[in-house]
Each structure stands twice: as C-alpha cells, then as structure tokens.
Amino acid sequence: MTGTPPRSELLGEIGQSVIDSFRYLQREVTVPHAGLIHITRSEADIMRILMEEPGTTVTEIARAFGQHKSNTSARIAALVEKGLAEKRSAAGDGREVRVYPTVTARTNLEGYRQVWAEHLEPLSTASDERLAIAAEVLGEIAEALARGTTASSSENPRP
Known part of the structure; x- marks a missing residue:
C-alpha cells in the first residue's frame, strides 16, 4: 500500500509547480490584452514588490x-508613465522618494487575474473545493514568504 509522500517531497513539488507555472502566466502580462496595460518582465518584477510593499524606495x-539605481529608476519612470506607479516624497525627508502602486495598477492586476483564470480553467478538472484548498495553501505560503522577505529585504536581496 502506497501512502502519501513525505511533507518535504510534497512542498518541493509545490515549489517546482509554482516555478513551472509562473513562466507561462507571467508571459501574459507582457503581451497586449484588450483593456489591460501590458508591461515588461522587469516592470512586472517591480510591480510585484510594489504590490507586496507599497512605499518601497527606489x-x-x-x-x-541587484541592479543599478539608474536602471531601476528608468523602469519605474516607465511604470509611472503607464499610470501603474506613483512616486511620492517621504514625509519628513523630501529627498527620499517612495513608490506606490496606483488604483489603475490594482485594477490592471484584477484584469490579469481574469486572464490567468481563463488560461487555467481548461487545464484542471479539480472540484471547487480542491481549488479552494490549493488557493488557501498557496496563499498561505506566498504570505509567509512575503513576510520573511519583508523582514530582511534591506539586508538580503531577493533572488
């Protein structure tokens, strides 16, 4: 009788599946979709940070x-031009600039979530209950990773 694989094996499989899926889903934000603002992969990386940590500095x-500040500034300027990010001077120190996602960015992300759902819909026969469990587990993992990254982001850059 075969039992459930060990927890470490299951978590490793989840991690691999997330990575394998990510490259296909991320591609969708880099191509035009009606009513949505497409962005480059580098801009998508920045937007993920802004959504996780609004008010992050350049x-x-x-x-x-691990980029030069000037390269990052150019990408942020492109996001500002597209209406997805805004820069604000930090309270108390006008020299420090913080970057925030806009309402348009949040609406755009919701649009891409719909695009992703349309792509994923025909790929799984899982019941709504199983999908709810998968979404809960992956959300829990993502939140824990973000908390861990946030706590040490200034000391340990993201991979």
Whole structure:
C-alpha cells in the first residue's frame, strides 16, 4: 500500500509547480490584452514588490534585483508613465522618494487575474473545493514568504 509522500517531497513539488507555472502566466502580462496595460518582465518584477510593499524606495527595489539605481529608476519612470506607479516624497525627508502602486495598477492586476483564470480553467478538472484548498495553501505560503522577505529585504536581496 502506497501512502502519501513525505511533507518535504510534497512542498518541493509545490515549489517546482509554482516555478513551472509562473513562466507561462507571467508571459501574459507582457503581451497586449484588450483593456489591460501590458508591461515588461522587469516592470512586472517591480510591480510585484510594489504590490507586496507599497512605499518601497527606489534604492530598496534596485537592491532587491541587484541592479543599478539608474536602471531601476528608468523602469519605474516607465511604470509611472503607464499610470501603474506613483512616486511620492517621504514625509519628513523630501529627498527620499517612495513608490506606490496606483488604483489603475490594482485594477490592471484584477484584469490579469481574469486572464490567468481563463488560461487555467481548461487545464484542471479539480472540484471547487480542491481549488479552494490549493488557493488557501498557496496563499498561505506566498504570505509567509512575503513576510520573511519583508523582514530582511534591506539586508538580503531577493533572488
């Protein structure tokens, strides 16, 4: 009789599946879709940080990717031009600039969530109950990873 694989094996499989799926789903934000603003992969990386940590500085974002601040600033400028990000001076220090996602960015993400759902719909026969469990587990993992990354983002750049 075969039992459930060990927890470490299951978690490793989840991680691999997330990585394998990510490259296909991320591609969708880089191609035009009616009513949505498409962005480059580098801009998508920045938007993920802004959605997780609104108010991140340009320097923190550059460090997270091991990039020069000027390259990151150019990408952020493109996001500002597209209406997906806004820069604000930090309270108390007008020299420090913080970057935030806009309402348009949040609406755009919801649009891409619908695109992803349309792509994934025919790929799984799982019941709504199983999908709810999968979404809960993956959401829990994503939140824990974000908390861990947030706590040490200034000391340990993201991979």
